[in-house]
Amino acid sequence: MKERLRTLRIYPALLALGGVVVAFSSAWAGEDAGMSLLNNRCASCHNLRGPAPSSIHALWARKAPDLFYAGNKFRRKWLISWLQKPVRIRPAGEFYADHIKPGPKRDMVDESTLKPHLALSAADAKLAADALMKLRAHDDLIAKEQVPEGTISTSMGSLVFDKFLGCMACHRIRKDFGGLSGPELYTAGERLKPRFMASYIRSPQAWDPKIWMPNKHVSDTRIIQLVHYLQALSKGGSHE
Amino acid sequence: MNKKSFLFLGAITLWTLSPVLAGTSIAASAKDNYRTYCAQCHGIAGNGRGINIRDMSVQPRNHTDAEYMSQRSDDDLAKADREGGLAIDKSVLMPPWGDTLSPSEIQDMVQYLRTLCHCKYNSQ
Numbered sequence: 001m002k003e004r005l006r007t008l009r010i011y012p013a014l015l016a017l018g019g020v021v022v023a024f025s026s027a028w029a030g031e032d033a034g035m036s037l038l039n040n041r042c043a044s045c046h047n048l049r050g051p052a053p054s055s056i057h058a059l060w061a062r063k064a065p066d067l068f069y070a071g072n073k074f075r076r077k078w079l080i081s082w083l084q085k086p087v088r089i090r091p092a093g094e095f096y097a098d099h100i101k102p103g104p105k106r107d108m109v110d111e112s113t114l115k116p117h118l119a120l121s122a123a124d125a126k127l128a129a130d131a132l133m134k135l136r137a138h139d140d141l142i143a144k145e146q147v148p149e150g151t152i153s154t155s156m157g158s159l160v161f162d163k164f165l166g167c168m169a170c171h172r173i174r175k176d177f178g179g180l181s182g183p184e185l186y187t188a189g190e191r192l193k194p195r196f197m198a199s200y201i202r203s204p205q206a207w208d209p210k211i212w213m214p215n216k217h218v219s220d221t222r223i224i225q226l227v228h229y230l231q232a233l234s235k236g237g238s239h240e
Numbered sequence: 241m242n243k244k245s246f247l248f249l250g251a252i253t254l255w256t257l258s259p260v261l262a263g264t265s266i267a268a269s270a271k272d273n274y275r276t277y278c279a280q281c282h283g284i285a286g287n288g289r290g291i292n293i294r295d296m297s298v299q300p301r302n303h304t305d306a307e308y309m310s311q312r313s314d315d316d317l318a319k320a321d322r323e324g325g326l327a328i329d330k331s332v333l334m335p336p337w338g339d340t341l342s343p344s345e346i347q348d349m350v351q352y353l354r355t356l357c358h359c360k361y362n363s364q
Contacts, residue, residue, distance in 0.1 A: 179292035181280035215339035
């Protein structure tokens with residue numbers, strides 16, 4: 001009888017332990033699966049480990065945006081959605097000079113040299129997004145930024161973006177307006193985390209030392225205005 | 241010719257050619273910098289017709305325009321490159337590259353611009 005009682009006490013303990021092991025191993029497998037998905041399907045074009053190119057020729061050799069700080073850069077929800085239906089963000093590719101040709105009025109993007117981004121299944125997109133969220137280089141830069149909630153009228157934002165700072169020279173703020181050598185910004189608000197936007201505007205070189213975006217020494221006030229403007233652009237659906 | 245004389249002659253030749261060799265490498269890095277940072281607006285041929293220009297309110301300078309470029313001093317060109325268009329009363333669309341290019345790279349860029357316009361500063 002005594003032995004039977006002891007067995008009855010051991011069974012629940014064993015079951016609980018088994019549960020913990022199963023939960024732990026599936027979490028471990030999930031993490032592993034996410035990272036191996038990144039390694040197998042993304043690492044041939046994207047740098048997952050850093051550092052960013054430190055010379056012009058390394059910059060030219062980069063095939064796709066660095067992802068070793070993806071967790072500080074991207075919004076998870078946007079990643080999950082975009083990875084299933086990728087749409088080009090950089091109109092002239094990763095290094096614009098490799099994808100342009102002389103045109104009658106100006107240099108033109110040579111579409112024939114640009115390749116589409118692969119699409120993932122819903123399950124893989126979630127797995128990849130979760131793994132990317134764990135790549136968090138430059139936490140120190142993010143920690144320096146504070147972006148209070150706020151709004152700005154699109155007319156004031158456009159004045160700051162276009163007339164005061166000249167950002168439209170390289171970036172599109174609508175599908176049919178703006179420059180082509182930088183990433184489009186009409187979806188930036190839904191794509192990027194606010195503190196990343198602030199930090200990158202403050203010093204692109206702190207994230208990517210050789211990048212072709214200049215440091216314009218934008219003031220704190222203007223940085224906040226730009227972030228609010230980019231958020232307003234995404235919400236306004238001006239890219240439609 | 242004995243071995244010592246041969247080495248001495250070789251050293252003298254290298255010393256004589258060093259400015260030429262150095263000049264070649266400076267021009268190459270300036271050309272690379274131009275392709276990376278300037279061509280997006282000023283064009284791959286330096287003619288002011290880069291991929292970004294369609295919607296600009298002020299068009300980028302044509303660096304092959306000898307008549308205009310010869311009116312700008314090397315110091316002016318370096319200042320515009322380093323501090324941006326506003327620093328020389330020009331457009332905000334020309335950004336400052338002082339945090340991207342070193343002072344010597346900016347001087348090299350000025351010399352590269354002179355090769356694009358085939359011109360020198362003419363104060364007249």
